[in-house]
Amino acid sequence: DKIEVLQVGPYPQWDEEKLNATFTMHRYFEAADKPAFLARVGANIRGIATRGELGANRAMIEALPKLEVISVYGVGYDAVDLAAARERGIRVTNTPDVLTKDVADLGVAMMLAQSRGMIGAESWVKSGNWASKGLYPLKNRVHGRRAGVLGLGRIGYEVAKRLAGFDMDIAYSSTSAKKLAENWTFIADPVSLAARSDFLFVTLAASAATRNIVSKQVIEALGPEGMLINISRASNIDEGALLDALESGALGAAALDVFEGEPNLNPRFLKLDNVLLQPHHASGTYETRKAMGKLVFDNLSAHFAGRPLLTPVL
Numbered sequence: 001d002k003i004e005v006l007q008v009g010p011y012p013q014w015d016e017e018k019l020n021a022t023f024t025m026h027r028y029f030e031a032a033d034k035p036a037f038l039a040r041v042g043a044n045i046r047g048i049a050t051r052g053e054l055g056a057n058r059a060m061i062e063a064l065p066k067l068e069v070i071s072v073y074g075v076g077y078d079a080v081d082l083a084a085a086r087e088r089g090i091r092v093t094n095t096p097d098v099l100t101k102d103v104a105d106l107g108v109a110m111m112l113a114q115s116r117g118m119i120g121a122e123s124w125v126k127s128g129n130w131a132s133k134g135l136y137p138l139k140n141r142v143h144g145r146r147a148g149v150l151g152l153g154r155i156g157y158e159v160a161k162r163l164a165g166f167d168m169d170i171a172y173s174s175t176s177a178k179k180l181a182e183n184w185t186f187i188a189d190p191v192s193l194a195a196r197s198d199f200l201f202v203t204l205a206a207s208a209a210t211r212n213i214v215s216k217q218v219i220e221a222l223g224p225e226g227m228l229i230n231i232s233r234a235s236n237i238d239e240g241a242l243l244d245a246l247e248s249g250a251l252g253a254a255a256l257d258v259f260e261g262e263p264n265l266n267p268r269f270l271k272l273d274n275v276l277l278q279p280h281h282a283s284g285t286y287e288t289r290k291a292m293g294k295l296v297f298d299n300l301s302a303h304f305a306g307r308p309l310l311t312p313v314l
């Protein structure tokens, strides 16, 4: 008999084929009544395959008495209740490294697109405004300006490397100054980092400790000429304060890939013209998603074969 696994979200067809061939996958995301679904299929489930932004909460973990392993399709595992997993000795894996450079690429692309007004400029062409109204309004330069990277982990480092290519003056925060960042300025305090930045990238792994680390004060320190770029998790930002500042002009602009309650955004975002909004797809390339899907599968297989996990969190 195949091992039973709870599938919390959808995967590309190539991943689903492989998972379905090896395991009995229970498609949680298609169930109308989720608690009833868990009550019906939960007794024999030994694994969870989830996604970074969906995770596995305590209620789900507690509804699965035979659960042994949670395999996350994503580097961020903040949506997994680690305490609940730890109490039961349940293993947790994620997909680090394989997505780092794609996430950094998208963050930098958002900075460029938003600064230079590329989305609006494309509408200018397609709407015929170029011919009827003339030149597109001037926009702000990127190269040579000041960038802050809040959280110089794997993704933050790749962002900073890319920004160095634009001759930017780079500062970063981190738990401590990093050797590999000798040309960059270490500023531990997020408000001070924001105050000296034209562009502030949020590249922190989210946890209870980083919740709303981008506070009203940080947002106001970034200021009316500043731009906030978030490619981490919405919980790292005080989203209410962000919306207030974008509406009032206390913050110049934002480029965001992640939102509270996504994919159902706060409707205030949709009315703003100083934002660039992306549908949480910084890791969304064929190459990376294939590597992520392989890690999800390989971690589950390793666990059930009694081999060491490839990329364990717990």
Ligand code: 8YV
Pocket (backbone or CB within 6 Å): 051, 052, 053, 073, 074, 075, 076, 077, 099, 280, 281, 283
């Ligand atoms: C998502 C992510 O997991 O890696 C992460 O932490 O947020 C993303 O890669 C992706 O959208 C797949 O769910």
